[in-house]
Amino acid sequence: MARRTTGEPVELESSGSKSARTRERLLDAAARVLSRKGFAGARLSDIAEEAHVQAPAIYYYYPSREDLIEEVMYVGAAAMREHLVRTLDGLSAGTTPSDRIAAAVETHLRHELEISDYAKAMIRNVNQLPEPISRRALAEVGLYNDLWRSLIAELDAAGQLRADVDPAVARMIVLGALNWAAEWWNPERGPIDEVISTAQSMVLHSLRP
Amino acid sequence: MARRTTGEPVELESSGSKSARTRERLLDAAARVLSRKGFAGARLSDIAEEAHVQAPAIYYYYPSREDLIEEVMYVGAAAMREHLVRTLDGLSAGTTPSDRIAAAVETHLRHELEISDYAKAMIRNVNQLPEPISRRALAEVGLYNDLWRSLIAELDAAGQLRADVDPAVARMIVLGALNWAAEWWNPERGPIDEVISTAQSMVLHSLRP
Numbered sequence: 131m132a133r134r135t136t137g138e139p140v141e142l143e144s145s146g147s148k149s150a151r152t153r154e155r156l157l158d159a160a161a162r163v164l165s166r167k168g169f170a171g172a173r174l175s176d177i178a179e180e181a182h183v184q185a186p187a188i189y190y191y192y193p194s195r196e197d198l199i200e201e202v203m204y205v206g207a208a209a210m211r212e213h214l215v216r217t218l219d220g221l222s223a224g225t226t227p228s229d230r231i232a233a234a235v236e237t238h239l240r241h242e243l244e245i246s247d248y249a250k251a252m253i254r255n256v257n258q259l260p261e262p263i264s265r266r267a268l269a270e271v272g273l274y275n276d277l278w279r280s281l282i283a284e285l286d287a288a289g290q291l292r293a294d295v296d297p298a299v300a301r302m303i304v305l306g307a308l309n310w311a312a313e314w315w316n317p318e319r320g321p322i323d324e325v326i327s328t329a330q331s332m333v334l335h336s337l338r339p
Numbered sequence: 340m341a342r343r344t345t346g347e348p349v350e351l352e353s354s355g356s357k358s359a360r361t362r363e364r365l366l367d368a369a370a371r372v373l374s375r376k377g378f379a380g381a382r383l384s385d386i387a388e389e390a391h392v393q394a395p396a397i398y399y400y401y402p403s404r405e406d407l408i409e410e411v412m413y414v415g416a417a418a419m420r421e422h423l424v425r426t427l428d429g430l431s432a433g434t435t436p437s438d439r440i441a442a443a444v445e446t447h448l449r450h451e452l453e454i455s456d457y458a459k460a461m462i463r464n465v466n467q468l469p470e471p472i473s474r475r476a477l478a479e480v481g482l483y484n485d486l487w488r489s490l491i492a493e494l495d496a497a498g499q500l501r502a503d504v505d506p507a508v509a510r511m512i513v514l515g516a517l518n519w520a521a522e523w524w525n526p527e528r529g530p531i532d533e534v535i536s537t538a539q540s541m542v543l544h545s546l547r548p
Contacts, residue, residue, distance in 0.1 A: 168467030170379035257522050258377030258463065292540065299537040302523045303516045310515025313466050320508075328508040331501065332545035 153191045155181045161202045164251035165312075169199065169259060199255075200263045206252030207270035213241050214277055227284040228338070232330045234281055238308045239326050243315050250312045278305060282337070290338050304333050362400045364390045370411045373460035374521075378408065378468060408464075409472045415461030416479035422450050423486055436493040437547070441539045443490055447517045448535050452524050459521045487514060491546070499547050513542050 159181035163172045174195050178185035192198040217237040221230060242249045256264050256271065278301050285291050291300075308329065315325055368390035372381045383404050387394035401407040426446040430439060451458045465473050465480065487510050494500050500509075517538065524534055 168379070169377070171467065171469065254467065258380065260380065292544070294536070294540045296529075296533055296537045299529075299534050300541060302520070303538055303541055306519025306522070307512045307516035309522075310519050311511070313515070313518075314511045320505075324505055325508050327503070328505045329512055331503045332509060332512055335501070335547075336541035336545035338544075 149191075152181075152183060156183060156188060156191055156198065157201060157205070158247070159183075160198050161206065161247035161251045164199065164202055164255060165247045169255050172199070174198075196260075196263055199259070200266070202248055203252050203256050203259065203264060203267035204270065206246065206248035206250075207256065207267040207274065209246060210238070210241055210249050210252070211270050211274045211277070213237055213245075214274065218277070227281070227288045227290060228334055231281050231285065231334060231337070234278065235304075235308065235330045235333050236326050238305075239311060239322065239329060242308070242312055243325075244322055253309050253312050275301065275305070285337060292337065292339050295337060300337060304336070307333070358400075361390075361392060365392060365397060365400055365407065366410060366414070367456070368392075369407050370415065370456035370460045373408065373411055373464060374456045378464050381408070383407075405469075405472055408468070409475065411457055412461050412465050412468065412473060412476035413479065415455065415457035415459075416465065416476040416483070418455060419447070419450055419458050419461070420479050420483045420486070422446055422454075423483065427486070436490070436497045436499060437543055440490050440494060440543060440546070443487065444513075444517065444539045444542050445535050447514075448520060448531065448538060451517070451521055452534075453531055462518050462521050484510065484514070494546060501546065501548050504546060509546060513545070516542070 156177065160172070160177045163176050163180055167176070174188055175185050177198070178188055188195075188198065192201070214234060214237050217233055218230060221233060225233075242253060252267055252271075256267050279297075282291065282297050282301055286297060291297065311325065311329075315322070319325075365386065369381065369386045372385050372389055376385070383397055384394050386407070387397055397404075397407065401410070423443060423446050426442055427439060430442060434442075451462060461476055461480075465476050488506075491500065491506050491510055495506060500506065520534065520538075524531070528534075
């Protein structure tokens with residue numbers, strides 16, 4: 131499977147060339163189709179139609195359907211991590227562990243539900259893909275989990291994690307609640323701000339004394 | 340797609356006949372393979388091997404791969420609902436709304452993680468299947484959601500739901516946290532009892548004042 135070596139997310143790569151733009155359009159289309167239909171349902175013909183590209187032309191840009199999907203998964207996972215790093219770096223030094231977790235909840239939900247088809251496609255599919263397609267993405271997911279491990283450890287260090295809560299289980303319970311929003315939320319279910327504020331309140335109360 | 344008309348779960352159907360036993364073995368095998376590999380990865384040849392049946396013989400029992408998978412989804416969803424109904428019916432009349440929710444959390448996690456490949460296969464796949472394969476299962480999931488809607492409404496009626504928590508969002512956040520456990524928990528991650536007790540504490544604290 132083709133691998134990019136720079137580690138840069140694909141969005142940054144869009145040079146002015148027509149070829150680069152078409153490649154990006156294909157990737158965007160693949161993310162949209164995968165986020166809705168999943169790995170089994172995402173046919174190359176659907177992706178081509180969504181991208182306004184003739185289906186056989188896809189092979190000019192990607193050696194196989196698997197390569198295209200692998201790239202979507204990786205870009206989705208890397209962007210989630212970068213997004214959270216940027217959010218946390220942007221908080222002032224005195225921000226409490228609770229407020230850092232609240233900011234992380236908002237970042238996760240907005241990125242997954244509102245901003246990125248890539249994130250949604252990754253979350254809904256990555257755990258059921260063959261290992262060669264998920265490997266790079268799962269490495270990024272591991273780093274993303276590490277960020278959350280630190281957030282909960284900071285809460286614990288501040289005496290704000292309840293004694294009856296196992297930190298590792300708690301991390302996965304919280305991330306599960308946030309990830310699963312990709313399965314049910316859509317704009318018709320109500321404003322995303324209401325989901326975010328309810329989730330922030332529930333997550334913090336679920337962890338603190 | 341073939342439809343059973345009795346509405347009875349397949350488990351009850353295992354008559355003594357060799358044919359009925361083989362059909363059940365195929366269904367069990369399909370549930371196991373689907374719970375691990377998902378819809379895209381679950382090949383008929385894997386299911387046949389798991390069931391110790393020659394692959395072409397599957398068509399004697401199920402008209403198509405889709406019919407077999409449709410049945411797994413339905414059985415998984417129906418069993419989750421029946422399991423929860425049984426748990427709630429078994430609680431004494433004076434059980435508090437909080438204790439009823441705690442019991443529902445345990446039932447969901449045990450059924451999903453420990454008892455049933457069908458439940459796990461359904462949870463991990465049903466939202467990404469073509470509508471004809473998911474229709475009957477999703478109707479059961481809707482009834483299951485109604486049970487949880489009532490549990491949270493009972494908590495609310497007892498003055499035990501925080502004012503900043505939207506009940507519909509809360510239900511989906513809780514069910515998401517529980518469903519996503521299928522993605523990460525395995526026996527090597529530690530005892531299931533620890534997951535259950537942490538989840539019960541987190542869910543109740545996430546909802547109550």
